[in-house]
Amino acid sequence: MPYKPVDSETVAALRSVCGDAYVMTDRPGMEPFSHDYTEDLVFYPEVVVRPRTTAEVQAVMRLAYARDIPVTPRGGGTGLSGGALPIHGGILLSIDRMNAILEIDTENMMGVLEPGVITQVYQEAVEAQGLFYPPDPASKGSCTMGGNVAECAGGPRAAKYGVTRDWIYALDVVMPDGRLVRTGSQCLKDVTGYNLTQLFVGSEGTLGVVTQITTRLMTLPPFRQTLLIAFATMEQALATVVEIFRRGYQPSACEFMERAAIQVAIAQKGAKVPHADAEAQLLIEVDGFDLDLVENTLLAIGELAMENEAVEVTVAQQPGQQKTLWDIRRACGEAVKSISIYKEEDAVVPRKHIVTLMRGVQAITKEHGITAICYGHAGDGNIHINILKMDMTDHDWNERLPGGITAIFELVVSLGGRISGEHGIGYTQRPYLPIALSSDELDVMRQIKAALDPKGLLNPDKIFI
Ligand SMILES: Cc1cc2nc3c(=O)[nH]c(=O)nc-3n(C[C@H](O)[C@H](O)[C@H](O)COP(=O)(O)OP(=O)(O)OC[C@H]3O[C@@H](n4cnc5c(N)ncnc54)[C@H](O)[C@@H]3O)c2cc1C
Incomplete structure (x- = not known):
């Protein structure tokens, strides 16, 4: 219109x-x-x-x-x-001024807050009361809880605790025409009508404006330890990831960095990491309420990695060592951005197919004459594929990029994957949505948008072309 x-x-x-x-x-x-x-x-x-x-x-x-x-x-x-x-x-x-934490209910284990609260601020506030809000996007120091709800943000801990949607129980949402809708409740069970809460989570600000959020909370696990494991090949690293979960270990994070990713992050942080030239590294965190269980799980994962011919397993038991390793992982995004204009793809595939995706990306980038650096949340199959412009001319970049991305997404979908795991479709990924969704699926989504926003005024031309 x-x-x-x-x-x-x-x-x-x-x-x-x-x-x-x-x-x-x-x-x-x-x-x-x-x-x-x-x-x-x-x-x-x-x-x-x-x-x-x-x-x-x-x-x-x-x-x-x-x-x-x-x-x-x-x-x-x-x-x-x-x-x-x-x-x-x-x-x-x-919504930056709507930043009050309204309630932390330690008995019912729920928190109520305004959407402009920075995610880390919320996490620290609940932790001060012995509680835990697990979703932890790497941007947690500057993103808001409202943005996390709108994008259904993930992060490393999704491997064990799920994504934002798994923690949101109720929302206040202002509709495009100004009506206020209060969805959900503070009850753990609730099938009272359609689940509008989960319709708004991940709707990318296209269906309503979130003005209040109720999250579930859990007791803060007191023990947390971290491993960095270097592997000579991606196959060994990613086979280890599959086996960790198959054997019933439940790491609170299971992150993957390929050689180029860890090297740019190390260069930016000025830090040192053992075997930084290994083809792949896993950063694994185990948390829990029983120190022996945490340590034994960590040990078992380390042994499993050695069975898969890990080059080295580095244990970080102290918070300072853990922070250094996590700083490197969290620096990957910014470090990649600092070396080149780039386009980030946020593919997710069933965990067992990550290795096929990674080798496929290598073949596709070679064929299309482009460069990519990959890292991500291997525990839930979500890999960030950063395609770099480097010294390519604008003409070549604009010519080669769409074909390369299309080929990557076609591979992702052929593996049973989806084109975004946590960053959303927004403005930039719209051309690729039909690779993942049928025309009937797109029609149903458009009908939802038209029903809730008949004038198409709220965040127009996002998600769909
Ligand atoms: C360095 C870096 C690391 C990152 N790591 C991760 C990661 O690990 N996991 C992950 O999932 N994402 C990650 N992201 C992406 C980003 O941080 C998330 O998508 C985050 O949820 C966005 O929150 P925001 O407050 O910045 O939202 P914005 O960028 O301001 O907005 C995002 C979307 O939400 C909508 N929106 C915002 N507030 C509201 C509201 N109150 N009501 C309705 N709609 C609203 C906007 O319209 C927009 O469509 C990362 C980003 C960076 C830069």
Whole structure:
């Protein structure tokens, strides 16, 4: 539908809703909201609004709905598929001021919070009460819980604890026309009507604006230990991953880094890692409530790795050593970004097929004359494939990239995989969605979008082309 521009009267109305200080139209003020972490894409909104309450969000949405103005919700702006980019201008709705933790219920083991709370801040707050909120995207220091809900964020601990959707029990959601819908409850069982909570989780800000979140919590496991295991070949490393789970060990993280990934991360961090030239490394964390069990599990995984001809198993029992290893793993994304323009793919396949995916990616990149660096969450089959421009000309990059990505995604789907495990489709992955979904599946999704947002004003042209 044709969108209307934001005129001075609309800006005045927004100011009366949110207050003068929280409505911006000047270019320097809007600059931080014109991009996220997706490649080098930049789109300026016409106005940025920073409401403080659900009622203010409702008022903004009603105003936009009445005037046919597109609205793009935004959390921390760390998205990797361009979901928070205001590609049609309009209103950029930043939820950063809605950042209060409202309740940590240590008896019912639930937390209630506003969506602008930074994920790490929430984790630290619940940990101070002896509780645990496991989902831990590597961006946890700067992404918001609202953004995590919208993207159904994952992270290393998904290997044992699942992704954001597994921890969300209730939401307050402002609909595109300004209605407030309260989904779910604080009950562990609830089949009272459709499960709207899970419809909104992972909907990438296209169906409603999340203004309050209720999460389940668990008791914080007191013991945590880490292993770094170097392997001469990817086959040995990834066979070890399959065997770890088959034997019933349940690591709280099982991460994979290929040689190039660990080397760029080491260079950025200035750290040292044993056998940094090995073809593949696994970073494995085991947590639990019984120290002997944690240590014995770690030992058993180390022995299993040696059966699979690991080059070396390094145990990090002390928090300082563990932090160094995790800093290297978490640095992979930023380190790759620092060496080249890149496009990150977020493929997920059944765990047993990761090795076929990795070797396939090597063959495809060679055939298409492109370079890729891979790392990711091997425990749940989710591998980040970073395709680098390096010194390629713009012409070659634009020519070769789509074919390379298409071939990779076709391989992913042929292995029973999906084209995004945790970063979403957003703006940049839209052309590839038909590789993974049939036209009937796409139609049903479009019908849901049309039913909840008939004017197509909320985060338009995301997910679908
Ligand atoms: C270095 C780095 C590491 C990362 N590691 C991981 C990782 O390990 N796992 C992982 O899953 N992701 C990871 N990401 C991606 C990103 O951090 C996640 O997608 C995160 O959930 C985005 O949160 P955000 O607050 O930054 O959201 P934004 O980028 O601001 O927005 C993301 C989407 O959510 C929507 N949205 C935001 N807030 C709301 C709301 N209140 N209501 C409705 N919609 C909303 C936006 O419209 C947009 O579509 C990483 C990113 C970086 C830069």
